[in-house]
Amino acid sequence: MQKIGFLVLPILFFIYNAGEIYLKVNHSSFCESTGCKLADGLLKYDSIYLNWAGLAGAFLIVVLGWMSYKNSSFKKFFFLVVFIALLFETIMLGYQYFASPSMCKFCMGIYAFLVSILLFSARSYFLVALPAVLALLVALSS
Numbered sequence: 001m002q003k004i005g006f007l008v009l010p011i012l013f014f015i016y017n018a019g020e021i022y023l024k025v026n027h028s029s030f031c032e033s034t035g036c037k038l039a040d041g042l043l044k045y046d047s048i049y050l051n052w053a054g055l056a057g058a059f060l061i062v063v064l065g066w067m068s069y070k071n072s073s074f075k076k077f078f079f080l081v082v083f084i085a086l087l088f089e090t091i092m093l094g095y096q097y098f099a100s101p102s103m104c105k106f107c108m109g110i111y112a113f114l115v116s117i118l119l120f121s122a123r124s125y126f127l128v129a130l131p132a133v134l135a136l137l138v139a140l141s142s
Helices: 002-025 034-042 047-070 072-099 105-121 123-141
Strands: none
Touching: 002 047, 002 105, 047 072, 047 105, 072 105, 072 123, 105 123
16 A cells, blocks of 8 residues: 555656646646636746646655655655645635636646545545645635
8 A cells, every 4th residue: 555655646646747737838738627727817927837836746746755665764754745735735726616617627636646645655644634624625715
């Protein structure tokens, strides 16, 4: 189970992010919903920069996942980065849910990857992240 959470899922997560960047460079996307277009319109910069930042985060998760699998002293850093990414994506999805008519399928895929990485690497850290995610959703809804 830990091999999936520390190695396999982070690599697939990185490939998913890289695929979206490749599609955006070629004027396409995994998601063409109105939620994506609305979120793009609200940014003060091109959304590809957000994708590049996500790719850098995914690369960091891959590197820390590999290091954590080899040496357990890196696990706290790995979970910290995944936790921060999960909270950031919660904010992104929460805003889309409460402000736009439809959700971005690509963003939901990112969220699914981050939740899966937490679940497969250590369920205890997932249980720690759950109250923070719920608190963010409650804060965004009010």
